[in-house]
Every structure is written in C-alpha cells, then in structure tokens.
Amino acid sequence: MNHEFYMREALKEAELARLKDEVPIGAVVVKDGEIIGRAHNLRETTQQPTAHAELLAIEAACKEVGSFRLEDSTLYVTLEPCVMCSGAIVMSRVPLVVYGARDPKGGTVDSLMNLLDTTEFNHRAEVISGVLEEESRQMLKVFFRELRNRKKREKKERTTE
Amino acid sequence: MNHEFYMREALKEAELARLKDEVPIGAVVVKDGEIIGRAHNLRETTQQPTAHAELLAIEAACKEVGSFRLEDSTLYVTLEPCVMCSGAIVMSRVPLVVYGARDPKGGTVDSLMNLLDTTEFNHRAEVISGVLEEESRQMLKVFFRELRNRKKREKKERTTE
Numbered sequence: 001m002n003h004e005f006y007m008r009e010a011l012k013e014a015e016l017a018r019l020k021d022e023v024p025i026g027a028v029v030v031k032d033g034e035i036i037g038r039a040h041n042l043r044e045t046t047q048q049p050t051a052h053a054e055l056l057a058i059e060a061a062c063k064e065v066g067s068f069r070l071e072d073s074t075l076y077v078t079l080e081p082c083v084m085c086s087g088a089i090v091m092s093r094v095p096l097v098v099y100g101a102r103d104p105k106g107g108t109v110d111s112l113m114n115l116l117d118t119t120e121f122n123h124r125a126e127v128i129s130g131v132l133e134e135e136s137r138q139m140l141k142v143f144f145r146e147l148r149n150r151k152k153r154e155k156k157e158r159t160t161e
Numbered sequence: 162m163n164h165e166f167y168m169r170e171a172l173k174e175a176e177l178a179r180l181k182d183e184v185p186i187g188a189v190v191v192k193d194g195e196i197i198g199r200a201h202n203l204r205e206t207t208q209q210p211t212a213h214a215e216l217l218a219i220e221a222a223c224k225e226v227g228s229f230r231l232e233d234s235t236l237y238v239t240l241e242p243c244v245m246c247s248g249a250i251v252m253s254r255v256p257l258v259v260y261g262a263r264d265p266k267g268g269t270v271d272s273l274m275n276l277l278d279t280t281e282f283n284h285r286a287e288v289i290s291g292v293l294e295e296e297s298r299q300m301l302k303v304f305f306r307e308l309r310n311r312k313k314r315e316k317k318e319r320t321t322e
Binding site for chain 2: 043046047048049050051052055058059062063066067068069070082083084085086087088090091092093105106112113115118120121122
C-alpha cells in the first residue's frame with residue numbers, strides 16, 4: 001500500500017467526474033490504510049462553487065469519523081488544491097497532502113503560493129507532489145481538448161443552421 | 162437599505178450560532194436588495210470543518226439562484242473571513258465582501274494577508290471592513306469569556322470531586 005495505490009483510487013473518482021462532464025478531479029482521504037472519504041468534482045452538476053473533490057472528500061471523511069479534525073489522515077487528490085481547498089485542509093488539520101498534477105493557474109500549494117506552509121495559520125501540512133502526475137494531467141488534457149472540439153462543432157452547427 | 166441593515170441580519174445569524182454554543186459568526190448574501198442566502202457557524206454541531214457561516218451562506222445563495230456564480234451579490238459576514246471562506250468567495254465570484262470585526266489570528270482579507278486582492282487568482286473582490294464592528298467583536302468576546310469561565314468551573318468541579 002503506497003501513495004500510488006491511493007492515487008489510483010483518486011483517479012477512479014476523477015473518471016467518475018469525467019463521465020458526468022465535470023472537470024476530472026478526484027480525491028480520497030485515507031486513515032490507517034483505509035479510505036474514509038472519497039469524492040469527485042461536482043461543480044457543474046450541483047452548481048455549487050464548493051463542490052470540489054477535496055472539499056467533498058474531507059466532508060465525507062469527517063462524517064465517517066464524526067469529527068471536524070482529520071489529524072491522522074492523508075488527502076490524495078489528482079490536481080494541486082485551490083485556495084478554498086487548501087483552506088479546508090487547514091481547517092480540518094489534515095497533516096499530509098499528496099497530489100498528482102500541478103495547477104499553474106490556481107494551485108495554492110506550489111504554483112501560486114504555499115498556503116499549507118504559512119506560519120501565520122494554526123495548521124501546516126506536509127505536501128508530496130507529482131504522484132501519478134502524467135495520468136492526472138493526461139485526463140485533464142483530453143477533457144479540455146474534447147470540450148474545445150465540442151464547442152467548435154456547436155459553433156459551426158449554429159453558423160450553418 | 163445600507164450595509165448596517167444587512168450586517169444586522171448577519172448578527173442575527175451569529176446570535177443563532179451562540180444559542181447553539183457555536184462561535185457566534187453569521188453571514189448573509191444579498192442580491193438586488195434581497196437576502197438570497199443566510200447561515201451561521203455550525204462547526205461543532207455538524208462536526209464539519211467546512212460549516213463556516215460564509216461557506217454555508219454562499220451555498221444557500223447558489224442553491225437559490227441555481228448557479229455557482231454569485232456575480233451580482235454582496236456577502237455580509239460578522240467576522241473577517243478565513244482562508245477557506247476567502248477561497249469560497251473567489252470560487253463563487255462574489256464581487257463585494259462586507260465584514261464586521263477583524264480576525265487577527267485567522268483573517269485572510271486584511272489581517273494575515275489579502276486573498277481577495279491576489280492578482281494570480283481569476284477573481285478579486287472589493288472589501289469593506291468595520292461595519293458594526295463593535296457589535297460583532299462584543300458578541301465574540303462575551304462568548305469566549307463565558308466559555309473560559311465554564312471550563313474553569315468544570316475543572317474546579319473535577320478537582321473537588
């Protein structure tokens with residue numbers, strides 16, 4: 001049981017998002033080797049800005065353990081967390097975050113800043129990056145390419161109508 | 162109808178939190194003069210790290226309008242938003258945030274940093290601070306004083322048992 005094993009579970013969640021036409025991002029929370037929370041991005045389906053994979057997985061894990069503190073847990077997520085999800089990690093005291101691909105536009109763990117290593121906050125988390133990076137990145141790349149192609153087709157159809 | 166009017170509504174929410182032994186923080190989301198979402202801190206009751214007043218009020222507002230974008234809305238909150246709630250503000254594109262009291266330990270709008278004016282993010286929000294500041298601060302102060310006193314009493318009772 002290693003980081004790749006759990007990241008594959010997070011990738012399975014990302015695949016569930018893709019099947020719903022959601023940006024394919026998945027997350028799992030692991031405690032003592034057991035997955036105690038799993039979720040995928042559901043922003044479009046729910047029309048909730050908070051329905052990111054990490055946030056939903058953290059909520060599922062907290063429900064499972066009956067506590068808002070996830071002190072002995074690890075969060076696995078296919079994409080670098082955004083500002084909101086980094087905040088949820090701080091609030092839930094997750095001590096270790098493992099992610100797949102970087103998010104140069106919105107990532108707040110390595111790319112734009114590091115909110116998980118901010119002395120001013122009452123919690124800091126260790127971060128391991130790049131686990132199954134290529135799989136995560138590829139899934140996102142294909143998703144956005146197909147989305148662009150679909151939009152082009154739709155535009156063309158509208159013009160020729 | 163001005164900022165104080167809506168902040169009083171946020172304070173009413175904070176009072177509901179206090180009655181549940183929750184840290185008294187309340188929030189409302191306003192669009193075209195109408196309150197489209199209101200909530201109070203429910204972290205202890207729900208044991209969810211995400212159950213902050215702002216996040217729940219944003220979720221309620223998004224449910225009401227059927228969209229994850231709150232582009233023409235104002236968020237009123239009695240206490241300066243934390244990192245997670247600032248992130249939820251960025252994700253929901255709320256353009257204006259009005260808050261009461263500063264949070265020197267966790268505030269990420271003025272106190273520790275300003276996540277709502279970060280060029281790297283795809284959204285920035287205007288901030289108005291200090292609206293009914295004294296009322297918000299006083300409510301929190303009394304809450305924490307009573308909490309400390311209760312803990313002292315409980316400790317004393319345990320020692321004399």
